[in-house]
Amino acid sequence: MTISSHLRRSRKYSSALSALWTTAAFISCLAAATSLAADESLAENPYAPAYGHAYRHGAVPTREAARQMREWEASRQAARGGHRSSSKILAFGGGIDGIGVTSGTPKVYLVFYGSQWTSGGDPNAAATYLQNLFHGIGTGGEMWSGTMTQYCDGPTVARGATTCNPGTTPHVGYPGKGALAGVWFDSAAPSPSKASIRQLTHEAINAAAHFGNTTASANRYAQYVVVSPSGTHPDGFGHANFCAWHTYTTSSYGDIAFTNMPYVTDLGASCGENFVNSGSLGLLDGFSIVNGHEYAETLTDQNPAGGWTASSGAENGDECAWISSGQGAAANVSMGNGAYAMQSTWSNDTNACDISHAIL
Numbered sequence: 001m002t003i004s005s006h007l008r009r010s011r012k013y014s015s016a017l018s019a020l021w022t023t024a025a026f027i028s029c030l031a032a033a034t035s036l037a038a039d040e041s042l043a044e045n046p047y048a049p050a051y052g053h054a055y056r057h058g059a060v061p062t063r064e065a066a067r068q069m070r071e072w073e074a075s076r077q078a079a080r081g082g083h084r085s086s087s088k089i090l091a092f093g094g095g096i097d098g099i100g101v102t103s104g105t106p107k108v109y110l111v112f113y114g115s116q117w118t119s120g121g122d123p124n125a126a127a128t129y130l131q132n133l134f135h136g137i138g139t140g141g142e143m144w145s146g147t148m149t150q151y152c153d154g155p156t157v158a159r160g161a162t163t164c165n166p167g168t169t170p171h172v173g174y175p176g177k178g179a180l181a182g183v184w185f186d187s188a189a190p191s192p193s194k195a196s197i198r199q200l201t202h203e204a205i206n207a208a209a210h211f212g213n214t215t216a217s218a219n220r221y222a223q224y225v226v227v228s229p230s231g232t233h234p235d236g237f238g239h240a241n242f243c244a245w246h247t248y249t250t251s252s253y254g255d256i257a258f259t260n261m262p263y264v265t266d267l268g269a270s271c272g273e274n275f276v277n278s279g280s281l282g283l284l285d286g287f288s289i290v291n292g293h294e295y296a297e298t299l300t301d302q303n304p305a306g307g308w309t310a311s312s313g314a315e316n317g318d319e320c321a322w323i324s325s326g327q328g329a330a331a332n333v334s335m336g337n338g339a340y341a342m343q344s345t346w347s348n349d350t351n352a353c354d355i356s357h358a359i360l
Helices: 003-010 016-032 063-079 126-136 144-150 197-210 264-271 285-300
Strands: 057-061 107-113 180-186 222-227 242-249 256-261 331-335 338-342 345-347 352-354
Touching: 057 063, 057 285, 063 264, 107 126, 107 197, 126 180, 126 222, 126 285, 126 338, 144 285, 144 345, 180 197, 197 222, 197 242, 197 256, 222 285, 242 264, 242 285, 256 285, 264 285, 285 338
Parallel strands: 107 180, 107 222, 222 256
Antiparallel strands: 057 242, 242 256, 331 338, 345 352
């Protein structure tokens, strides 16, 4: 079974529920695939969140897992005589269903999953913080978003391309009025204590329906962030080496891009608490660093891996995760409504991790 044949077959279903059931088959095929990128080092690394779970695209590893991943990769390179390529340059994957990047104004829909959000499941006021973050992104002249605007898609962009022609190709859009498009507190039932990939996918599809995004065109530039409350473990959060990940699913509403965003302060410093700011000011650093990582990767690889990835399978956020000093170090980014701790993202045109970049 191939990924492409599965995608074609999945379109025979006319309802969102049918699309949900086909997602499990899609994931099984994806996990079994052996050629998602030229060099599957992320999926091969036993400490990587994607190991055995290939649907966890652009997963932010915990800081401990990131260290183990680097050590494992270094030992493997040493065993091979140090000849393994370490290029971070991103290349275009050709698009999936005609989608490579968010080549329009980004729209973020925050989905607070479960009744716990209004009954003690948000002890750190993360819901307000995330709403403010996405209200702020793209405002106040912030330049963090500029890095993503160099990436493009479209029929004239060749598979394997590493640069974009700004005059002839559609690029990732800059959200000049903020990226937040909608907020939903789904309190109909408690969020599962251990939400499965199927349940997370179902919630993303339900969110599209809730917001009235029931066509492919309505979801072309949209991403849904499924945020789980404190004390829950979506897709094994807490023991599966990740802080968040993103993916997409087919549905009768078109392709749905979404992020699994756990309550990362439950893991403290492992998922970014106080990574930039000290004391109480840095309590929620992880929420903006981790969700910013997934937001940026969805913009540049909306239907993974049809967008921009390195030969290792890494996306633009993966290349620059957990840098604490020097070029590309995480830092506070000033926006129109305040400053937020953010990580840098990979820039092909500067060949570096950039926290600030011109808007293209």
